[in-house]
Amino acid sequence: MSDTVEGPFFHGTKADLQVGDLLTAGFRSNYRPEIVMNHVYFTALRDGAGLAAELAPGDAAPRVYVVEPTGAFEDDPNVTDRKFPGNPTRSYRSREPLRVVGEVLDWTRLTPEALQGWRDRLAALRAEDRDEIIN
Incomplete structure (x- = not known):
């Protein structure tokens, strides 16, 4: 898949990053902190990354970075x-x-x-997930 898709690509976060920094998998999800992520997520839409930055937890300023994948990537099936x-x-x-x-x-x-x-939509989705797990 990554051979047929061209950037630029963007990642939204509240982290203060520098050119050259690497974003890696293995950290907790911004939207479901009980889940450790196996992937790093990004988009080719600048304002889509902005939405992710705004929704990320924490009090720091939301930021959008231009990123380049260092390996293969795929459409986000979620x-x-x-x-x-x-x-x-x-x-x-x-x-x-x-x-x-x-x-x-x-x-x-x-x-x-x-x-x-x-934020309200995300909270409703989390509540639905909890209900499914309980049932």
């Missing part, structure tokens, strides 16, 4: 198979690190109301 067949969100994942090559400063920020709406 998005493409379940919600958006064909990957119109241009969401990807890799088991290999992503290298930070720059920072984007002109991405579109969410309004406080829109951000709260996204």
